[in-house]
Amino acid sequence: MDATSHTFSANARTALADVKLQRALDRLAEGFPARRRDAVARLPEFDALRDAAVAIKDHTILNLDRYLERFEAKVLEAGGRVHWCRDAAEARATILSICTRAKAKSVTKGKTMVGEEIAINDHLAANGLDVVETDLGEYIIQLRGEPPSHIIAPAIHLSKDQVADTFRKAHGTLPPARPLTESRALLEEARTVLRSRFLGADVGITGANFLIAETGSTVTVTNEGNAELTMTLPRVHIVLASIEKVVPTLEDAATMLRVLARSATGQDVSVYTSFATGPRRPGDLDGPEEFNVVLLDNGRSAMLEGELREMLRCIRCGACLNHCPVYAAVGGHAYGWVYSGPMGAVLTPALIGLDPAKHLPEASTLCGRCEEVCPMRIPIPKMLRHWRERSWQRGPSATRSRFGLAVWAFVAARPRLYRWATGAVAALLARLATRGRFAWLPFASAWTGTRDFPAPEGRGFVASWNRGERR
Amino acid sequence: MSVARAAVLSSVRRALGARPSASGVEARLTEPPPGVIPARGRNDSVAMFLEGAARVGTTVDRAASAAEVPARIAAYLAERNLSTAIKLAPDPDLRDLPWAEAQLQTREGRGEDHDTVSVVQAFAAVAETGTLVMISGAESPTTLNCLPDTHIVVVHSRDLVGAYDDAWARLRARGALPRLVTWITGPSRTADIEQEILVGIHGPRRLHVVMIDDGQA
Ligand code: SF4
Secondary structure (H helix, E strand, O other): OOOOHHHHHHHHHHHHOOHHHHHHHHHHHHHHHHHHHHHHHOOOOHHHHHHHHHHHHHHHHHOHHHHHHHHHHHHHHOOOEEEEEOOHHHHHHHHHHHHHHOOOOEEEEOOOHHHHHOOHHHHHHHOOOEEEEOOHHHHHHHHHOOOOOOOOOOOOOOOHHHHHHHHHHHOOOOOOOOOOOOHHHHHHHHHHHHHHHHHHOOEEEEEOOEEEOOOOEEEEEEOOOHHHHHOOOOOEEEEEEEHHHEEOOHHHHHHHHHHHHHHHOOOOOOOEEEEEOOOOOOOOOOOOOEEEEEEEOOOHHHHOOHHHHHHHHOOOOOHHHHOOHHHHHHOOHHHOOOOOHHHHHHHHHHHHOHHHHOHHHHOOOOOOHHHHHOOOOOOHHHHHHHHHHHHHHHOOOHHHHHHHHHHHHHHHOHHHHHHHOOHHHHHHHHHHHHHOEOOOOHHHHHHHOOOOOEOOEOHHHHHHHHHHHOO | OHHHHHHHHHHHHHHHOOOOOOOOHHHHHHOOOOOOOOHHHOOOOHHHHHHHHHHHOOEEEEEOOHHHHHHHHHHHHHHOOOOOEEEEOOOHHHHOOOOHHHOOEEEEOOOOOOOOEEEEEOOEEEOOOOEEEEEOOOOOOOHHHHOOOEEEEEEEHHHEEOOHHHHHHHHHHHOOOOOEEEEEOOOOEEOOOOOOOEEOOOOOOEEEEEEEOOOOO
């Protein structure tokens, strides 16, 4: 997709005025953090597991070339193929040529953020393939032509009736008067439509949460079971994974999985965790004839150098999004590209360049919640500061807007900050608020436009905010 | 794309700079160090498995012997008014059980779109999270786990282990990994519409386990 990260401020303003989005974000703020807290409370070893997970990833990253070579050797041994790709264009071409060679017409996809990163759907569609997302959230946003708004819950920004409208438009052959007010009805409709797509697909593309060097296995986690159908029914299975996904052993994968779901959705483990190793074996009654792994660099090896290396530990759990006051205020689309929230603010400049993404590292209160909940203990605020320093070195003109945006972010995030922020942040807010209104803050004007932002005044502020003053 | 392969590996090496040559890579791969195993995974307790299963909506029944399995399954299906036509995994352990006596009609094979109930044996069950370990193979086609509405899994209590790691040890002892190993913890579900948790999006709407008590051997 084309990034709109450079218009973060405008994106954010739009988001703040979007009532449906704000309601969805409220639901998110009530759901994920509490569930994660419960899951962690049930597992006394959670912090020890985090330490172990960090150590595994640090060791792997330090020996990344060696583990990748071993992974490749094992995939070949199991009868699979490995395709190395330096960048998005190479990965797109590789996947298209696998599909062409297989004379494929129809492709099913499991959710893959790397797939979003390289915009694989558009490329395959432009070349005449019929591609369908099979994760319910991804399917919905594919029908709407939108990017995901959350790395694990891509349609989190939508309401039930928006989904119903989307289905009515997309599923034109179904009776127009059918009732679609209940979530259950929407689910059943998607189930039926997608079932026939699963059965008719020539190629299945999935992502991977991990790659295992010891066995040449790819690990894919879902709750829906769509990945299992995608990697079992078509003739050809393609796994698309970036190089930092590798871990050494089966035990190491188990350690990572013990922290992943708990951090992500607050489940002890996801419903389906599939370890795929090579194609169908002699005697098997099902499974693909061809197993391909597309190993993508696309900026990862560059991140190995210096300040951002620790970001390669990220397991894409989404906890930092779920606990971020800025994300909670503006949602994922405002970030303008594939990855959002704190991890997106670190990754996006690394992957698409600092210039188009320079506002993202600035859209942070540096409150530290992300680092606190990150299962991989990634020092996100330190990395955001690194990016800010880099933009500063490029030209001091950014300072004003930077400060303005920081203030704006405080205000924008107010209702959620109320729930989450530390005393220090609250005190700072109170100090900033001494004049009652924020419009006087000269630097904030770029973000607030012509209207005043009411200063935080506890419930009064939240109430007026919710009553729709921002409409 | 061997040009790309060389380029990716060399940029990784360049970025990492000089490192000790071995760094414990071989040792880790040949002698995988144990992970941090949570207390709840440190014994193969049925109670822990049941707790995990209940949390995610997996129903569990017990059978005193393998011969009792068809009757237990028939009771489960009758209670819920479900079809008595079963797609059975081509598994010698299951084949000769008294299905007809329990008024169940069985066919063997892989899962197909129109199958409503499947019965498959698990490779193992993991107490840690109430998880079933399913493996692909001639005797346990993957499609039986992911197409039918009702997924019934038979597991011996001797195959109940404490932690994921114990299941890995058993799989390693068996040889190279099968094409697909799937940990299944509950029926298919989604929270993609307004975060409401709904069961049965793609695969099974129901996951039912019949655990055969093997007694203290
Ligand atoms: S940065 Fe940490 S919390 Fe955020 S997605 Fe990555 S692993 Fe999860």
